[in-house]
Amino acid sequence: MITAFESFFEIQKKIHQLLFSWIPFSVGDLLYLLLGTYLFYLITKCFKKRSRQQSILKALILINILYFTYQIFWGMLYFQTPIIARLPEKEITLKERKKLALRYLEKCKQTRMFVTEDQHGIFIIADIKSIESEILHQQTKLPTIISDKKVSSINSFKSSLFKNVMSFTGILGYYNPFTAEAQYNCELPSSYLPFTVAHESAHQLGFAREQEANFIGYLVGVDSPNIELRYSTEYFTLKTLLNSMVYEDEQFVEYILKNYSDGMKRDRAFEKKFVLKHQGLLNDFFGITNNLFLKSNQQEGSVTYSYFIDLLVRYEK
Template sequence: MKTIGLFPDFVENWYSKGFYPKVGFVSRKIFGNLPFSFGDVIYFILILLLFRWIWKHRIGFFKEWKANGLAILSWVSVFYFFFHLLWGMNYYRIPLHEKLQIEKEYSVAQLEAFVEKMIVKTNELQLQITKNDSVAVVIPYSDEEIYNLALEGYKKLPNDLKEFHYEVKSIKKSLFSYPLSYMGFGGYLNPFTNEAQVNYLKPKYTSPLTTCHEMAHQTGIGSESECNFIGFIAAAKNDDLYFQYSAYSFALRYGLRNLEKIEENSSNPFLAKINKGVLKNFEENDIFWNQYQTPINTFFEFFYDNFLKANQQKDGMEGYSKFVGLAIGYEDKGLGIRE
């Protein structure tokens, strides 16, 4: 699998645009209409079987280390093979910025201009929705309504992103939302059933963007930065104001965060320009994730960071924030993001 990954043109044309769309389509057809996450149920059963196997072999485990080690290695190998076959090869496709011929690096001045644009748009949407610049946005939809509305944004992707069109909905509330919260994840894609899993516990104003992000994985995107970018575009292009707000407030947070990475407190002048209602939503999000901040979260961030790097995603967890460069490059090329 790794050897094939050295040939991104082959992966792009044979796998990401050939084999994978057919597999993903069939998987979503089979599991999409189930009212629960089939993939989560399978994971739960596998975890139980793992614990049962460990318990059964607890006595003399290290004495039989060679046989036990081979058994573990064989199962990991099978898991890893099917992971790549059913979805994981998408990690090795041609990077989106190369296909769009845009720069993903940016100057401080470009980042500041981007943040200014995001502030204006986010403030406009917050005021349009609440009629009061000091009131936080509350999404009135159910989770299922959000999943259905998300499809509309993908229908309006710009022509140069049409290859990421979405067919056959398979989006579920994750049965593992509590563990996902402690792990620090807003959602994930099950590569074996192609179900998009959304953490339903987190603040609902973030759910439209998270849903669109996980849908981007279903269209065959492995890179987290590219999923953030496509998810952002899909939510921003949606006619629904709550989706637009979720998109622009998301981009604004990452823009401010990236300013802070460049220079501490450099985001302060911009914070003063943001409506109080928007800041209340940001605080709501921070309070939620802070309550689940434990060593478990740190461990899984470390694990996933190294997992991404091992699969040719050199930025690791930092890749999530790299979408800002794609958004700036996309707009600077004149392709346009804002309504």
């Protein structure tokens, strides 16, 4: 049953990419904007007694069509066999995570020395298109034990039309199953951006679960010759490891943070500044709704890192 949906996903993805990838702006975002406007129109019509019944009926029909299409195009992929079933069992200890954190600290410090900086000494991306091309290339090198997905050479990465709003929601990127576009917020700090694109490319491959997309993004970026993609991937991995043990050994986390290189400290300060600038009710609202969405699709909540760490530790071993 799931295999049939996976095959159908590959077919519709290829068709959608051929139809929409060449268009320079996000077709999916435009589609969402039009649908949202039409739904808002129907809701306003519901307040008029004469058209209330017909408007409610139209809204329910539209919502059901969208939900059914979403499930056929994407939702059923949440029921694929988890990646973790392909990896050997391993106890995920605090000692093991500390060892990995120290390793990725040194990797980050070394890689950070070779990236481009702006006038303030903060990591900046020189060419996002070269990173997108590298991600597509690295997908062809994914271990067969992890992925047997069909890799497309079509570049269907798009900067979101809602980038200004996204900065206030905490959403870094998303995959649009109706157009097969991998969306990202181009206003993100450069330390976030390459790994975010790699993460969304994993959804584009057909990995629906968020933490599995993180893991595929990690595999895509961790050994890449593209220094920007590799640094962003290593830095994400380090931060995730630290987040996983901040409540178990706060002193160790503080030790790692103090031993960041000067460049890494500047990047971290810029990330914190970006987050503080865009905090607010919208951020809290989308954090809650995203958490509920993940749990409704058989996933851990948005603040949980254990599954990615499980995959990382098992794969490293």
